[in-house]
Amino acid sequence: xxxxxxxxxxxxxxxxxxxxxxxxxxxxxxxxxxxxxxxxxxxxxxxxxxxxxxxxxxxxxxxxxxxxxxxxxxxxxxxxxxxxxxxxxxxxxxxxxxxxxxxxxxxxxxxxxxxxxxxxxxxxxxxxxxxxxxxxxxxxxxxxxxxxxxxxxxxx
Numbered sequence: 001x002x003x004x005x006x007x008x009x010x011x012x013x014x015x016x017x018x019x020x021x022x023x024x025x026x027x028x029x030x031x032x033x034x035x036x037x038x039x040x041x042x043x044x045x046x047x048x049x050x051x052x053x054x055x056x057x058x059x060x061x062x063x064x065x066x067x068x069x070x071x072x073x074x075x076x077x078x079x080x081x082x083x084x085x086x087x088x089x090x091x092x093x094x095x096x097x098x099x100x101x102x103x104x105x106x107x108x109x110x111x112x113x114x115x116x117x118x119x120x121x122x123x124x125x126x127x128x129x130x131x132x133x134x135x136x137x138x139x140x141x142x143x144x145x146x147x148x149x150x151x152x153x154x155x156x
Contacts, residue, residue: 052083088116
């Protein structure tokens with residue numbers, strides 16, 4: 001009787017192991033598909049968002065006087081808010097597998113997220129000087145990354 005019981009337990013264990021071995025491996029994250037290449041992502045998503053921020057901060061001084069570029073309406077501040085959020089989330093896009101190009105790349109992308117967060121906070125606070133400062137930080141992060149990964153852009 002003990003021998004039959006031991007055989008049943010052994011058969012059950014073998015069946016369980018076989019069932020486990022047939023299960024597909026778990027997926028490590030949600031599926032996603034990249035719809036644009038890196039250049040398109042930069043040109044169509046990041047650059048327009050950064051331009052909204054840069055075009056909304058600082059002053060232009062001409063012979064006719066000084067023009068304040070700061071947003072002058074709620075709608076203008078909302079546009080800057082949306083651009084800052086887009087830019088920050090785009091930094092996360094740069095870290096996705098298939099786009100991330102190593103540790104330095106990820107560090108620059110994280111710097112972009114941080115700089116865009118500063119612009120987002122400035123826009124929410126309606127703080128023109130903080131937006132100007134954040135725009136400078138965004139420029140520095142972009143320039144540093146381009147210097148390393150897009151040498152042709154060094155002369156821009």
